[in-house]
Amino acid sequence: MLITSVEAIPLRAELSQPFRFGNIVRTRSQNVLVKITTDTGATGWGEACPVPQLTAETQASVTALVNGEVRQAFVGQDARARHALLAAVNRVHLGIHFTMAALDTALLDVVAQGHGMAVSDLLGGRVREQVEVHGSVGWDEDPQAVARTAQAYAEEFTWLKLYAGKGTLDADLRSIEAAREAVGAEHPFLLDINGLWTVTDVVRAGPRLREAGVQLIEQPVHPADPLGNATATRILLGEHGIDVAADESIRDPADVAAVARAGAASVINVGMSKMGGITPALAAAQVAAAHGLPVMVGGVVELGVANAAGLQLAAVLPALAAPSYLMGPLKYAEQVTSPVIAPQESRLRVPTGPGLGVTVDEDALGRLRLDAH
Numbered sequence: 001m002l003i004t005s006v007e008a009i010p011l012r013a014e015l016s017q018p019f020r021f022g023n024i025v026r027t028r029s030q031n032v033l034v035k036i037t038t039d040t041g042a043t044g045w046g047e048a049c050p051v052p053q054l055t056a057e058t059q060a061s062v063t064a065l066v067n068g069e070v071r072q073a074f075v076g077q078d079a080r081a082r083h084a085l086l087a088a089v090n091r092v093h094l095g096i097h098f099t100m101a102a103l104d105t106a107l108l109d110v111v112a113q114g115h116g117m118a119v120s121d122l123l124g125g126r127v128r129e130q131v132e133v134h135g136s137v138g139w140d141e142d143p144q145a146v147a148r149t150a151q152a153y154a155e156e157f158t159w160l161k162l163y164a165g166k167g168t169l170d171a172d173l174r175s176i177e178a179a180r181e182a183v184g185a186e187h188p189f190l191l192d193i194n195g196l197w198t199v200t201d202v203v204r205a206g207p208r209l210r211e212a213g214v215q216l217i218e219q220p221v222h223p224a225d226p227l228g229n230a231t232a233t234r235i236l237l238g239e240h241g242i243d244v245a246a247d248e249s250i251r252d253p254a255d256v257a258a259v260a261r262a263g264a265a266s267v268i269n270v271g272m273s274k275m276g277g278i279t280p281a282l283a284a285a286q287v288a289a290a291h292g293l294p295v296m297v298g299g300v301v302e303l304g305v306a307n308a309a310g311l312q313l314a315a316v317l318p319a320l321a322a323p324s325y326l327m328g329p330l331k332y333a334e335q336v337t338s339p340v341i342a343p344q345e346s347r348l349r350v351p352t353g354p355g356l357g358v359t360v361d362e363d364a365l366g367r368l369r370l371d372a373h
């Protein structure tokens with residue numbers, strides 16, 4: 001199965017409305033699709049969704065690297081040699097997680113397509129056909145706006161994800177409390193701080209978070225502060241029964257061991273994009289299991305190719321500690337894959353077709369692609 005072409009396609013991808021979280025307001029996204037074709041006629045797709053706050057990659061850097069060095073290194077090689085191909089890129093380029101995620105996904109997709117099997121089957125088989133997801137409410141300084149959005153999402157999702165850390169502590173807590181009042185008691189909350197709180201904030205917030213039904217907090221303290229996160233975990237889990245997930249502090253499988261040694265979390269977020277693909281995400285999940293830490297599947301609001309990869313990953317993980325962050329495509333103004341994800345009772349069916357189980361819509365691609373072709 002020899003690779004005959006590698007192509008990066010930058011997209012003009014816009015969100016249907018601004019999405020606020022952490023210190024970020026996102027209105028458009030820098031997605032790049034990667035297409036790998038082989039001499040058997042099989043085609044595989046991957047997606048890079050670079051987030052400037054996580055790596056120095058941009059749409060232009062991903063596109064240039066894939067259409068230049070990667071194409072030169074991959075064409076003529078066997079697509080089945082995924083580990084060797086990825087290692088060749090990683091040896092000379094560090095910290096290009098989003099590019100690597102696209103390459104890992106496209107290689108898995110093309111090989112699975114070639115065998116007529118789903119990526120999850122290539123990875124050893126699924127343990128679940130459906131993945132629970134949560135509604136992502138986002139952040140707003142107006143508690144009533146948060147409450148309204150939470151109420152709308154509560155019609156479709158059981159678990160709701162809220163954000164804090166950007167506003168003052170009291171204002172953010174009032175938003176969470178307003179959301180709780182709006183949705184009633186039946187919707188557990190995830191709360192993402194994106195590393196913006198101090199340990200003092202955690203101490204002060206703890207009782208109100210427990211009262212507001214927050215079940216899990218992502219990255220309470222800056223990822224470069226394992227001691228702070230360890231203290232936060234002792235307080236939140238020990239005193240309030242609230243799990244703490246390491247997100248920004250987990251970028252490589254080795255990070256899981258460091259977080260485990262420091263006691264800096266009780267759950268590990270193994271997002272496919274931020275880790276550089278399904279392959280390192282699975283390795284990270286194994287390190288987590290070896291340390292007795294459960295995992296959850298995160299995301300960075302990707303389009304349909306990366307999201308499908310996230311679903312294939314979630315399908316093969318033995319146990320998931322919380323609902324997955326895999327509704328990214330719904331935040332975009334236009335889709336690039338079919339079928340479009342459609343949560344039912346907070347669950348997404350893992351596609352059963354070959355490869356990722358989604359088809360890239362060539363018409364949509366023609367409208368969205370930024371490069372001349």
Ligand SMILES: [Mg+2]
Nearest residue numbers: 192194218247
């Ligand atoms: Mg997070």
